[in-house]
Amino acid sequence: MPNAKAYSAASATSPLTSDTIERRDLIEHDVEIEILFCGICHSDLHAVRNEWSNTVYPIVPGHEIVGRVTQVGSAVTQFKPGDLVGVGCMVDSDSTCPQCKAGLEQFCPNVIFTYNSPDKHLGGVTYGGYSDGVVVDQRFVLRVPSNLDLAGVAPLLCAGITTYSPLRYHSVTKGQKVGVVGLGGLGHMGVKFAHAFGAHVVVFTTSPDKKEDALRLGADEVVVSRNADEMQKHTGSFDFILDTVSADHDINTYLNLLRPDGNLTLVGAPPKPLEIAAFSLIMGRHSLSGSNIGGIAETQEMLDFCGEHNITADVEVIPIQKVNEAYDRLLKSDVKYRFSIDMASLKSE
Numbered sequence: 001m002p003n004a005k006a007y008s009a010a011s012a013t014s015p016l017t018s019d020t021i022e023r024r025d026l027i028e029h030d031v032e033i034e035i036l037f038c039g040i041c042h043s044d045l046h047a048v049r050n051e052w053s054n055t056v057y058p059i060v061p062g063h064e065i066v067g068r069v070t071q072v073g074s075a076v077t078q079f080k081p082g083d084l085v086g087v088g089c090m091v092d093s094d095s096t097c098p099q100c101k102a103g104l105e106q107f108c109p110n111v112i113f114t115y116n117s118p119d120k121h122l123g124g125v126t127y128g129g130y131s132d133g134v135v136v137d138q139r140f141v142l143r144v145p146s147n148l149d150l151a152g153v154a155p156l157l158c159a160g161i162t163t164y165s166p167l168r169y170h171s172v173t174k175g176q177k178v179g180v181v182g183l184g185g186l187g188h189m190g191v192k193f194a195h196a197f198g199a200h201v202v203v204f205t206t207s208p209d210k211k212e213d214a215l216r217l218g219a220d221e222v223v224v225s226r227n228a229d230e231m232q233k234h235t236g237s238f239d240f241i242l243d244t245v246s247a248d249h250d251i252n253t254y255l256n257l258l259r260p261d262g263n264l265t266l267v268g269a270p271p272k273p274l275e276i277a278a279f280s281l282i283m284g285r286h287s288l289s290g291s292n293i294g295g296i297a298e299t300q301e302m303l304d305f306c307g308e309h310n311i312t313a314d315v316e317v318i319p320i321q322k323v324n325e326a327y328d329r330l331l332k333s334d335v336k337y338r339f340s341i342d343m344a345s346l347k348s349e
Contacts, residue, residue, distance in 0.1 A: 005346045006131035007320055008058040012050035015324045016130070018349045021060060023135050024121040028075035031141045033085060038129035039064030039154035039313070040339040042185065042246070045327050047116055056116055062129030062341075063089040063114040064157040066150050076138050084144040086303065088157035089114055089293050091126060091140050103295040105140075130320065132346045142300050145307025152312025155185065155338040156303060158293065159313060163190040163242060164302040165294035166265040167197060170240050174198030179234075179241035180219070181254060183210050186244035186267055188314060188337040191217045194242070196309045202234065204254070213336070217314075231257070236284065244268045255280035255288065266290045313338045319345030 008019040026032055044061035046052055065087040069079050079085060092112035093100050099107040112118065115128030127134075144153055163186055172178055178199040180190040187203070194201045195218030202221045203214040211222040223230045231253060238257050246268040252275075255264055262284065281288065294302065306312065314337045318326055326339045 004131045004133045005349055006060045006127060007323060007346075008060045008127075008130075009048045010058050012048070012055070012057075016048065016061075016327075019058065019060070021127050021131065022122055023127075023133060026071055026073050026135060028073040029137050029139070030073040030135050031069055031076060031079050031085070031138050032071040032133065032135050033065070033067040033087065033141070034070050034133055035065055035067040035129055035131055035343045037066045037151045037154040037317075038062040038131075038341045038343060039158065039315070040323070040326055040330065040341065041155075041158045042330060043158075044128075045330055048327070054116070056125045059116055059125075060127035060130050061115055062131070063087075064154045064159070064340075065114070065129035065134065066144060066154045066157070067134075067343075070133070072138075078138050079141060084146055084150070086142040086144050086153065086157050087114060087129070087134065087136050087140060088142065088161065088299055090296075091117075091136050092120075095139075103297045105295050106293045130323065130341065132343055140296060142296070142303055144303060147307055147310070149312050151317045151340040151342065152315050153303075153306070154340045155189070155313035155315065156306060156311075157299070159185050159189050159338060160306065161294040161299045161302050162186060162267050162291070163244070164193050164305070165298055166242060166267065166289075166291035167193050167240070168298070168301075169291065170263050170265065172197050172199050172240055176200070176239040177202065177237055179204055179238050179254070179257065181225075181241060181243040181249075182245040182268065183207075183214055183217075183337075184244065184333060185313075185335075185338045187242075188217055190242045190244060190267075191219050192311050195219070196305070196311060199239075202238075225253070236260075238262050240265070242267065246270055248272055248274075251275075251288070252277045252280040255286050258284055258286045260284045261286075263287045263289060267292075313340075315340040317342050320349075321345060
């Protein structure tokens with residue numbers, strides 16, 4: 001696969017436009033994938049617009065990839081042509097560090113991300129999933145359950161594992177009371193997973209009009225966080241709270257809702273440091289932590305769990321030609337709840 005169609009951005013102020021990129025030739029451990037759908041993650045927008053000050057241009061974003069295997073290298077044993085597969089945020093790591101050996105490739109000091117990371121094969125940087133094809137080492141390719149809607153599977157490769165991993169790590173289970181702060185791309189997946197784990201799920205939102213949708217997604221209760229009386233009723237009662245909000249907010253309000261030894265995990269990333277009151281942690285032996293995607297084995301576990309419970313993201317499917325419009329809408333939170341690009345639309349380019 002020496003060349004592939006793609007959409008790339010040439011600068012922080014440029015729109016994404018049609019492009020042709022180079023993909024490496026298949027080597028022994030590689031899997032060649034025809035990309036069928038690619039989700040749009042908010043981090044794609046940050047990267048394209050260089051909001052983290054580390055983007056190398058041109059950039060081809062996209063790390064929520066679902067596709068079909070077209071070829072495999074001579075040493076590939078796990079996949080064959082025709083298999084439905086996924087690729088998430090990573091495409092390589094050193095395999096030797098303690099993190100990799102523990103199945104935590106996302107914390108490898110030499111992790112190679114799906115886009116905008118050094119490309120050891122071709123030079124330059126890696127190119128992501130806004131493309132018709134990709135070549136990936138088999139260690140970073142995931143099996144996709146055949147019973148799931150593929151457009152809805154794509155966001156599971158980032159939004160799905162980002163919310164599944166902390167819920168699993170903190171042993172969320174039946175009988176527990178779990179809060180989900182925010183009902184966006186991440187929050188709606190957190191609700192689905194917490195519900196599937198059997199927890200009593202409470203959604204916190206600033207928008208009263210989201211109540212009906214939260215209940216549809218699996219919430220048992222919905223609290224409008226601006227209502228102090230509603231919040232007060234839940235003081236000291238949560239086993240676990242998943243905070244998915246990336247805007248500035250008062251984290252202490254939610255820490256005070258935890259029962260003794262309860263945990264609040266951040267997966268949203270507010271741009272400014274959050275102020276933490278010591279007593280919000282001390283008085284209940286509360287803990288505050290963060291979480292970032294998951295390792296390959298855990299991501300496969302998450303996909304298998306989704307297959308068993310028929311869980312996918314709620315998506316709006318768009319052609320690649322509407323990707324710039326989708327970015328503008330993403331800034332306005334005008335999507336329920338993730339965009340998924342139908343890569344068949346690239347054939348008309």
